[in-house]
Amino acid sequence: MTNTGALWQNWARSESVRPARVERPTSVAAVQRAVIAAAKSGMPIKAVGSGHSFSGIAVAPGVLLDLADLSGIVGVDTATGRVTLAAGTRLHRIRGLLTPYGLALANMGDVDRQTISGATSTGTHGTGSAFGGLVTQIVGLTLVTGDGELLHVSETENAEIFPAARLGLGALGILVDVTIQCVPDFLLHAVEQAEPLGEVLDTFDERSRAADHFEFYWFPHTEKALTKTNTRLDPAAGRAPLAPVSRWIDDELLANGVFGALCTIGAVLPQSVPTINRVAERFMARREYTDASTRIFVSRRAVRFHEMEYALPIAAIPAAVREVRELIQRSGWRISFPIEVRSAAADDVWLSTAHGRETGYIAVHRFYREKPAEYFTAVEAIMRSHDGRPHWGKMHTRDAESLRETYPHFDDFVAVRDRLDPERRFTNRYLERVLGR
Numbered sequence: 414m415t416n417t418g419a420l421w422q423n424w425a426r427s428e429s430v431r432p433a434r435v436e437r438p439t440s441v442a443a444v445q446r447a448v449i450a451a452a453k454s455g456m457p458i459k460a461v462g463s464g465h466s467f468s469g470i471a472v473a474p475g476v477l478l479d480l481a482d483l484s485g486i487v488g489v490d491t492a493t494g495r496v497t498l499a500a501g502t503r504l505h506r507i508r509g510l511l512t513p514y515g516l517a518l519a520n521m522g523d524v525d526r527q528t529i530s531g532a533t534s535t536g537t538h539g540t541g542s543a544f545g546g547l548v549t550q551i552v553g554l555t556l557v558t559g560d561g562e563l564l565h566v567s568e569t570e571n572a573e574i575f576p577a578a579r580l581g582l583g584a585l586g587i588l589v590d591v592t593i594q595c596v597p598d599f600l601l602h603a604v605e606q607a608e609p610l611g612e613v614l615d616t617f618d619e620r621s622r623a624a625d626h627f628e629f630y631w632f633p634h635t636e637k638a639l640t641k642t643n644t645r646l647d648p649a650a651g652r653a654p655l656a657p658v659s660r661w662i663d664d665e666l667l668a669n670g671v672f673g674a675l676c677t678i679g680a681v682l683p684q685s686v687p688t689i690n691r692v693a694e695r696f697m698a699r700r701e702y703t704d705a706s707t708r709i710f711v712s713r714r715a716v717r718f719h720e721m722e723y724a725l726p727i728a729a730i731p732a733a734v735r736e737v738r739e740l741i742q743r744s745g746w747r748i749s750f751p752i753e754v755r756s757a758a759a760d761d762v763w764l765s766t767a768h769g770r771e772t773g774y775i776a777v778h779r780f781y782r783e784k785p786a787e788y789f790t791a792v793e794a795i796m797r798s799h800d801g802r803p804h805w806g807k808m809h810t811r812d813a814e815s816l817r818e819t820y821p822h823f824d825d826f827v828a829v830r831d832r833l834d835p836e837r838r839f840t841n842r843y844l845e846r847v848l849g850r
Contacts, residue, residue, distance in 0.1 A: 421477060423464040424526070425719055425781055427808065432477035439482045441555075441563070441589045448587060448838070449561040451476045457840055460587050462531025463503065465524065466806035467720050469843035470535060470582060478587060480530065486510050487590050495552055497592040500530035508707040516595040520544040520626075521710040530588040535806030536580050536766055538774070539710060540755035541626040542727070546767060548579045549760045552594045556586035559834040567592070576763045576822065577829040582805055584844050585833045600646040601626070601709035607637045607697035610738075614731040617773070621727065621756040626710075628755040631734070633741045633748040634687035635694040643709055653703040676716060676780040679749040686747035718750055719785040722776035722804040723796035724766035727756055730773035736795045737777070746788055750778035763822035766802045776807070805847070813849040 422429040433456055438444045451458035456475035464471065480501035487497040494516055498507070504525040511517055520539040527537060538546030553567035556578065564571060564586065566578045578585055613620075613629050621627045626643035679686040725733055734754060741748055753776040757767045766772060777792050779785040789808060796803075802819050803809035817823040827848060834840075837850070 421461070421464070421473070423466060423471065425467050425717055427467055427719055427781070428469050428472050430472045430474050430477075432473050433475050435477045435479060437479045437482055441483070441557070444478065444480075444483070444557050444587055444589055445561045445563070447476065447478060448557050448559070452559065452561070452836070452838055457838055458587070459583060459839060459841060460500070460530065462501070462528030463526050465527045465531065466535055467808045468535075468806055469841065470806055471531070472841050472843060474841065480528065480589075483589060489514055494595045494597070495592055496595050497553070497590050498529050499590055500528065500588045502529045503527070504529060504532060505707075505711070508705070511595060512598070514595075515598050517598045517706055518547075518593065519550055519596045520547070521707065522547070523710060523712045524714055525707070525711045526714075529591050529593075531806075533579070533591060534581055534583050534588060536764070536804060537806065538755070538757050538767070539626065540621075540628040540757065540774075541624075542621045542756045542771065543625070543758055545758045545760040546762075546765060548762050548765055549758075550593050550595075551579045551591055553592035554578055554588060555590045556581075556588055556833070558586045559836055559838045563589075564833070574829050574833075576761060577826045579762050580764045580805075582764065582844060582848070584830050584839055584848060586839060598648055599706055600648055600650055600652060600703055601706050602644040602646055602650075602701075602703045603709045604640075604642045604699075604701050606640055606699040607694065608640050610636060610638045613638045613640060614734055617730055617754070618727055621773070628753065630751040630753050631738075632690040632694060632751045633738070634690045637694050637697065639697050639751075645706075646703065650703065652705070654708070655700065655702045655704075676749050677782070679747065680780055680782045683747035686749045690749065717781035718778045719781055719783075719789075719808060720776055720778045721785070721789045721793065721808045722753075722774055723793070723801035723809075724757075724772045724774050724804070725796065725799045725801045727771045727773040729799040730754060730756075730775065733775055733795055733799050733801075737775070737792055740791055740795065744788075744791070748777075748788065749780055752777055763826045764805070764820060766804060769821065774804075776804075812846050816847060 436447045458476040459473035460478040461471045483499040483501040489496050522537050522539045533548050556564045624642045625645045629638040629640045631638040755774045757772045759771050760767050
């Protein structure tokens with residue numbers, strides 16, 4: 414199905430475009446036809462997922478491909494636990510698709526509204542020093558290249574471009590399916606509690622390595638961090654979930670409803686933000702529960718925001734967070750949204766933010782009705798001083814020249830792009846900035 418003129422916006426309302434044409438293919442063959450037709454008309458073509466990227470990576474001024482109808486399981490190898498998913502499959506549907514096979518994703522981020530192709534193409538990750546990002550779970554994929562041909566890529570097929578294609582930024586072709594190495598289904602035992610920020614920073618590296626999954630949130634203008642420690646358990650251990658009423662009060666009413674109202678107040682009356690954050694700090698109650706992995710990994714995000722996230726060598730995290738804290742205090746800014754800190758294992762994916770080094774992540778946010786540029790620019794300078802790498806799907810100002818300095822295989826990736834898309838049919842302004850023309 415094709416239409417024109419509709420305004421496309423991302424979730425954060427930080428990017429928008431009126432594409433020349435919108436197509437909703439219902440088959441891989443239809444994707445191929447769309448790519449060939451776009452080439453004949455001289456228009457660029459890009460696939461979009463859920464629009465959950467904060468950067469302009471998915472902006473499609475030419476032909477916008479909505480892959481929502483390419484969804485579900487394409488194939489399952491029960492002997493190996495490898496599952497092939499159509500590119501438009503939303504992450505929140507995957508648990509239901511995998512449960513009949515007793516399988517699960519090895520790790521997830523805290524948002525599950527993205528498509529599998531969008532999440533992997535931008536480097537979505539969770540937390541856990543022994544676990545890589547979502548792209549490290551990819552063992553195969555299929556692209557429609559610039560000439561409309563299908564290209565299968567895996568550890569054994571076209572293996573020379575596998576390290577590039579697993580995190581391709583949408584620059585190498587249209588991703589139509591992804592094969593994931595799944596693991597046996599598991600539970601998570603979660604412990605959430607407020608702790609002094611200084612102590613959390615002093616022990617961050619140690620705690621990240623000791624726990625299966627460790628992260629923390631810190632609300633500026635307060636002294637405590639909310640830590641989250643998750644331990645993997647066999648399903649035989651049994652679930653002990655939060656009571657439905659308790660979960661609704663904490664995760665829906667307080668985390669989304671009340672928080673959204675307070676952010677709106679803070680946007681109008683910035684001077685109230687420190688007081689609001691300190692009141693919120695006092696309501697950080699300890700919680701302990703056990704549930705399915707997806708119910709622990711994922712949190713619902715109903716309050717819109719802008720986000721920038723940087724990946725640093727894990728040893729640099731405590732100093733960088735302290736520098737951000739000092740920056741906020743010195744500037745007089747009133748920041749209502751928390752800073753989120755996570756970790757990940759090193760990997761060998763060329764444009765992964767964790768390529769070649771154990772990694773910590775620092776994410777900063779601003780309510781979507783507030784202008785983030787001044788805050789984000791100043792934080793970005795701190796991150797760059799620690800050899801930080803920006804998350805591809807989140808806001809940043811880096812360009813190809815500066816990114817080349819921090820990615821050892823940057824030029825190798827560009828060479829694969831030159832091979833698969835020499836006419837730049839899949840480009841946009843964002844990709845021109847971060848990869849070059």
